[in-house]
Amino acid sequence: MGACLAIGSLASCASCLCGSASCLLSSCCPSAFNSTITRLAFSFLLLLGTLVSIIMILPGMEDHLKQIPGFCLGGSSIPGIENTVNCDIVVGYKSVYRMCFAMACFFFLFSIIMLRVRSSKDPRGAIQNGFWFFKFLILVGITVGAFFIPDGIFNTVWYYFGMVGSFFFIVVQLILLVDFAHSWNQSWLQKAEEGNSKFWYAALLTFTAIFYALAFSCVVVFYVYYTKPDDCTEHKVFISLNFIFCIIVSVVSILPKVQDAQPSSGLLQASFISLYTMYITWSAMSNNPNRNCNPSLLSLVTDPLGVVGLVLFLACTLYASIRSSNNTAVNKLMRTEEAQGLTSDSSETGEDGEHRAVDNEEEAVTYSYSFFHLSLCLASLYIMMTLTNWYMPDAAYETITSTMPSVWVKIASSWFGLAIFLWTLIAPVILSDRDFS
Secondary structure: HHHHHHHHOHHHHHHHHHHHHHOOOOHHHHHHHOHHHHHHHHHHHHHHHHHHHHHHHHHOOHHHHOOOOEEEOOOOEEEOOOOEEEOOOOHHHHHHHHHHHHHHHHHHHHHHHHOOOOOOOOHHHHHHHHOOHHHHHHHHHHHHHHHOOOOHHHHHHHHHHHHHHHHHHHHHHHHHHHHHHHHHHHHHHHHHHOOOHHHHHHHHHHHHHHHHHHHHHHHHHHHHHEEOOOOOOHHHHHHHHHHHHHHHHHHHHHOHHHHOOOOOOOOHHHHHHHHHHHHHHHHHHHOOOOOOOOOOOOOOHHHHHHHHHHHHHHHHHHHHHHHHOOHHHHHHOOOOOHHHHHHOOOOEEEHHHHHHOOOOOOOOOOOHHHHHHHHHHHHHHHHHHOOOOOOOEOOOOOEEEEEEEHHHHHHHHHHHHHHHHHHHHHHHHHHOOOOOO
16 A cells, blocks of 8 residues: 555545545555455455355254254244244255365456466456455345255256366365475575575475475375285276376476576475375275275274375465465466566665565566466355365255265376476476576
8 A cells, every 4th residue: 555655645545445446546556455465365365265164064053053042943942923034045055065176266367367467557457456345245146045045956066166177276276385495495495595694504404304204104094994915906907006196297397407497396295296296196085985984984083184285275365365486487387577676676665675576467477367267266165165075966955975086086186287397307408408597
């Protein structure tokens, strides 16, 4: 809100929150929401919907709603008031499917609207950074309408939409983790060069060793509990292949040519991604409908698995909202490479001599509006599948079953993600004529 403070127009800036047309057409609006705050605001809408889904799927929620007088059909009543709400629809898997359907539609709509926005001068930039009250109303309206969708074919069709969307979100999640590990490694290497190098190198080595130890422990545990000597061939293949792939990317990350092209690449990123790959492998095997190969099927083990998935989702969503990376290979994958030079050069020196970043999207946007909304759309589908443990409901939600397609979707996403990580390592070597610095 720097521009508004400069002219002392706090009131006009505040009206931007309500989507005031006059403010949006004024010079105040472009600075009223910088790119980070806008992304955080959209992420908050996603997290709000996720929280509602979690509350509505809690055990016993339907019984609590039926205790509200005059609310649920078949619940407590008030003389003269007819109970009209079917609480069987607004709780459980039905509510999660419909809530996440509404969020996915909302973000997909914005993804389409924001296609090819190049700067905040585009009229659609005002829609992206303002009109929050009306955006919230649109989301609420879509959500209310989603609860009137009849059961039947919707359940099955949306389940498969959820699987496909979750596949791509897992890949996006891995790219974000690669970017985070890269920034982490680069930051500590820089601090080591500035002084106290032994401490920072020891810290890098410690975390790398911990991640590899955890990943290797996962491999051992998987072989013990998720395989049988005469059964579970798929699990043996999954564990073995992912273990081998993790070794391959680890070796590639420290090859001399890779190090020359990317001095900040190293084993920290590879160990971090190896541990994440083991998590995806565990998550995939936990959906195998074969009880003999899946000791966690319909057991309490799925609870911590879901918690880990939600924590990763939360961390990646927030990181996607505040990230400003200089990893060019990742930026190209995340569609944020266009304005990296602008964002890196857009800084000013304060009175105390400190350099501060300035969000300036008048010349070029600092991130792809459309791709960001598409990522949130995919995140909505991933949340739907995570909260329902990737189980497939029947047409009437009378039974839920674990299916092999969900297993293959997760395993395939882990392979695809590892391939992308490998590409970020070798791209500067193969495409040596391009600038990946």
